[in-house]
Amino acid sequence: MNNMVDSKPENHRPVTSLSNLEFVFLALPIVCVVTYVVLESLLFVYRYLYLIFAVTVLKVLWGEYSTELRGGNRRCVNTVSLSGKTVVMTGGTTGTGRAAAYHLACRGARIILGCRNLKRAEAVVQELRKGSGNNNIFHHKLDLLSFKSIREFADKLRRDEEEIDILINNACISDFSSHDNQKIPHFTVDGLTHSFQVNYWGHFLLTNLLLKLMVKSTPSRIINVTSRLHMKPQSMNFDVGSGKMLYPRLTGYPLGKLANVLFTRELALRLEGSGVKVYAVDPGLTFWKGRNFQDWKAKMMLPFLWLIMSSEDAASQTTVFCATEKGLQNGEVYFDCRPSKYVNYLVNDVILREKLWDTSLEVTQLSIRRNGKTTVS
């Protein structure tokens, strides 16, 4: 037994174990890869956090402003039924007008859309009927670029309708879609600039032609859809122009939208006590679906605009609010389902309002002078 030799060699080590050098060679790449992955991950998280931080800061900074600029967040929450009420709306084929028409139809209103493109109008009417389950939606021909067409539209309504409870002057053309900015001035058949005729003169004429019916239908409401851009102009230039081109300086979207607000305030005062209330609506910045931009610069802005704009549905809420809510302030501008903070100071200029009113009567050939007094024909 004593002779027994310890069979375990002194420096025995398992065949699988590594020498220090081998270990270093093998471990080093692993450590490098792990370190790289950890560092990359940290960098990724850092970048990600940086991004989150940047977005949060932007959102906080932009938050209040964007709410104010866009359609706001509020929805029209009243449940007022419009069953038995007739709504006439211009420009209900696209955008916020179509969205508002849908909501008013859901409340049971009989809706008549004034549209220039009858094919598109027919498709929209079918779509609205299907979506709202209300078959009382119709369209008639109306081209605001022609006073003749406006008179024909109003004549048809005066002949066919017993009452008009709500008139929504919503149609518009933007400066991007109008011809006013082109090098060769392009005037309407009535000799006026495109944007001002659609955005203001046309609605002034239509409203006045329907006034008697609206007074008969009291309590009734007139809603003029304006824009925050009405804040931009600081004055109005009533330069008459020459030849067949009338009022060439009354042009551009912001000025037309200011005219809407001046008209709203003036009409509200003139109709005080009649039972017809007049409101202006600022729907906020809205993304346009399928709008026909003629200007490539506008087309390039679309992706950016998409980021900051609200939906047509959200933007339609203040129009629905002004069409249905009780206790609103006559002659006021509404935004985000409440009185707007953003109203051009010029709206308080009585002389300007009267000047615009008298010029509008003259331009639309509504005025008849009897014994020095202007009345509406």
Ligand SMILES: NC(=O)c1ccc[n+]([C@@H]2O[C@H](COP(=O)([O-])OP(=O)(O)OC[C@H]3O[C@@H](n4cnc5c(N)ncnc54)[C@H](OP(=O)(O)O)[C@@H]3O)[C@@H](O)[C@H]2O)c1
């Ligand atoms: N979108 C916004 O960001 C924004 C911001 C502030 C205010 N608003 C105001 O909100 C209202 C609706 O704007 P929106 O963006 O929804 O408009 P939109 O999508 O461009 O729709 C304009 C509507 O007006 C109609 N129209 C244009 N020219 C006409 C004419 N000569 N005769 C009859 N109808 C005509 C169009 O009819 P067709 O189908 O024939 O083209 C269309 O139905 C406008 O008063 C606008 O000033 C809009």
